[in-house]
Amino acid sequence: MRTAYTADQIRAAEHVLMARLPEGSLMRRAASGLATVSAALLPMVYGSRVLLLVGSGDNGGDALYAGMLLARRGARVEAILAGTRTHEAGLEAFRLAGGRVVGPEAVDRADLSFVDLVLDGLVGIGVTGALREPYAGLVRAVNAAPVPVVAVDVPSGVDASTGRVPGTAIEAQVTVTMGAYKAGLLVDPGAAHAGVVELVDIGLGPYLPDPDVVVLTPEDVAELLPRPSNESDKYRRGVLGVAAGSVQYTGAAVLTVGGALRAGAGMVRYAGQSAPVGQVRAHWPEAVITELDRPSIGEVGRVQAWVLGPGLGTDDWAHELARSVLASDVPVLIDADALTLVARDRSLLRRTAPVLITPHAGELARLTRADRDQIEAARLEHAHRAATELGVTVLLKGSTTVVAEQHRPARVNRTGTSWLATGGTGDVLSGVAGALLAQGLGCYEAGSCGAYLHGLAGRIAAHGAPLTAADVVAEIPSAIRTVRGEPRSTT
Ligand SMILES: NC(=O)C1=CN([C@@H]2O[C@H](COP(=O)(O)OP(=O)(O)OC[C@H]3O[C@@H](n4cnc5c(N)ncnc54)[C@H](OP(=O)(O)O)[C@@H]3O)[C@@H](O)[C@H]2O)[C@@H](O)CC1
Numbered sequence: 209m210r211t212a213y214t215a216d217q218i219r220a221a222e223h224v225l226m227a228r229l230p231e232g233s234l235m236r237r238a239a240s241g242l243a244t245v246s247a248a249l250l251p252m253v254y255g256s257r258v259l260l261l262v263g264s265g266d267n268g269g270d271a272l273y274a275g276m277l278l279a280r281r282g283a284r285v286e287a288i289l290a291g292t293r294t295h296e297a298g299l300e301a302f303r304l305a306g307g308r309v310v311g312p313e314a315v316d317r318a319d320l321s322f323v324d325l326v327l328d329g330l331v332g333i334g335v336t337g338a339l340r341e342p343y344a345g346l347v348r349a350v351n352a353a354p355v356p357v358v359a360v361d362v363p364s365g366v367d368a369s370t371g372r373v374p375g376t377a378i379e380a381q382v383t384v385t386m387g388a389y390k391a392g393l394l395v396d397p398g399a400a401h402a403g404v405v406e407l408v409d410i411g412l413g414p415y416l417p418d419p420d421v422v423v424l425t426p427e428d429v430a431e432l433l434p435r436p437s438n439e440s441d442k443y444r445r446g447v448l449g450v451a452a453g454s455v456q457y458t459g460a461a462v463l464t465v466g467g468a469l470r471a472g473a474g475m476v477r478y479a480g481q482s483a484p485v486g487q488v489r490a491h492w493p494e495a496v497i498t499e500l501d502r503p504s505i506g507e508v509g510r511v512q513a514w515v516l517g518p519g520l521g522t523d524d525w526a527h528e529l530a531r532s533v534l535a536s537d538v539p540v541l542i543d544a545d546a547l548t549l550v551a552r553d554r555s556l557l558r559r560t561a562p563v564l565i566t567p568h569a570g571e572l573a574r575l576t577r578a579d580r581d582q583i584e585a586a587r588l589e590h591a592h593r594a595a596t597e598l599g600v601t602v603l604l605k606g607s608t609t610v611v612a613e614q615h616r617p618a619r620v621n622r623t624g625t626s627w628l629a630t631g632g633t634g635d636v637l638s639g640v641a642g643a644l645l646a647q648g649l650g651c652y653e654a655g656s657c658g659a660y661l662h663g664l665a666g667r668i669a670a671h672g673a674p675l676t677a678a679d680v681v682a683e684i685p686s687a688i689r690t691v692r693g694e695p696r697s698t699t
């Protein structure tokens with residue numbers, strides 16, 4: 209499990225560790241790791257040109273000490289001192305090693321074309337609000353130039369705790385982060401600025417609290433996924449009810465049922481009107497179908513969980529069917545049109561059994577009356593707030609999917625690919641996560657493992673080219689085999 213922390217959590221841990229060590233030793237450890245990663249990005253350190261952007265805090269100190277180490281190995285290192293003050297000991301060490309201080313004009317396009325690497329040490333976990341001048345101007349110039357950038361600890365301008373980018377921010381190829389991952393490096397928009405994140409161990413581990421954010425590894429997912437035992441039959445493996453699709457949107461029903469079957473539900477009971485029933489029957493003869501003549505699940509039979517909403521419509525029939533599903537005593541995954549219904553009628557959420565909602569930012573905006581852009585800008589915060597306010601588990605879809613539940617670290621999923629941004633893939637995700645709920649996983653586990661498998665299936669299906677939602681359904685078993693470390697071709 210990859211764990212990540214807020215700036216305050218990191219500071220508190222650093223404080224304890226620093227008190228036990230000689231002054232400056234943490235920064236030297238940080239700088240040594242930074243110099244090692246930077247050196248590896250250069251074809252040859254000796255004779256290469258490195259430019260440091262140095263701010264007024266310890267982030268600039270890290271950059272100066274790393275610059276010193278690179279200068280000692282023969283690099284030509286120059287520093288722009290952009291802050292109101294500069295880390296004095298770092299600057300002295302840098303100068304003694306042969307480092308040169310240059311003016312801000314060194315980021316002119318012509319000058320940057322001679323630079324092999326930029327180290328961004330303007331600001332780290334100490335940033336507040338949007339990047340101010342002259343930092344912002346330097347960052348714009350560097351971003352516009354075709355020069356690789358290593359961000360020190362955090363790309364300058366990214367909020368380390370939340371991933372917010374309130375103004376300009378460095379676009380790094382690599383971020384060398386000190387002591388522990390920062391939450392804002394793992395969730396967009398911050399994650400998109402960080403590039404590859406390399407962690408430098410400075411001995412902070414024993415002093416860190418419970419994490420703010422967690423990213424599951426394949427091993428974590430493999431351990432959490434249910435595996436049928438010798439005694440399993442279709443009922444014991446978990447029966448999922450699917451209330452999805454309508455006359456207008458028959459495909460949503462097909463894709464949701466497909467996602468659920470491929471993700472290992474013992475049985476899928478599909479309940480809907482005649483048009484989607486015909487389509488589900490044609491695509492998935494495995495599904496057990498109830499054609500509804502009224503909006504009630506009374507005749508459907510026992511299930512262990514429900515998926516409610518994809519393509520369901522938002523008319524009175526859909527509303528009544530949603531009421532009927534939510535009146536059951538099993539976990540319900542609420543997606544798509546059912547989220548619109550719940551936004552209109554919050555009383556639908558009054559139930560004691562667990563609820564997992566799977567909105568994208570626009571759907572969450574309708575549900576919580578927040579602004580969509582604000583949600584996109586602060587995904588962790590809004591997912592957590594919605595989970596607390598609504599008393600549900602929230603899976604907020606997006607390039608970095610966030611699964612939030614009260615009193616638990618947010619789980620961020622990064623397996624997805626932008627090729628997944630196509631119609632119907634959300635229906636597949638609902639089916640996958642619903643199948644995991646039916647197999648006994650809690651909402652938090654089903655949401656995070658479902659997002660992981662769905663993202664990975666998307667990646668396998670895309671393989672660098674466009675995909676359809678049906679392709680994602682087909683690759684779910686490959687994704688499961690991949691996390692289990694089994695070859696894709698065996699069963
Ligand atoms: N502690 C340790 O042991 C270790 C710490 N480590 C390193 O230290 C870093 C934290 O250092 P830090 O606390 O000095 O803060 P830091 O990020 O350099 O910036 C603070 C300064 O930035 C400025 N500023 C703020 N907002 C701004 C804005 N919007 N726009 C423009 N400027 C803005 C503001 O400056 P001012 O405006 O006051 O001149 C403020 O004083 C951490 O990220 C890691 O790299 C590692 O070496 C490991 C050991």
Ligand SMILES: [K+]
Pocket residue numbers: 267328329330331332359360361362363364
């Ligand atoms: K930085």
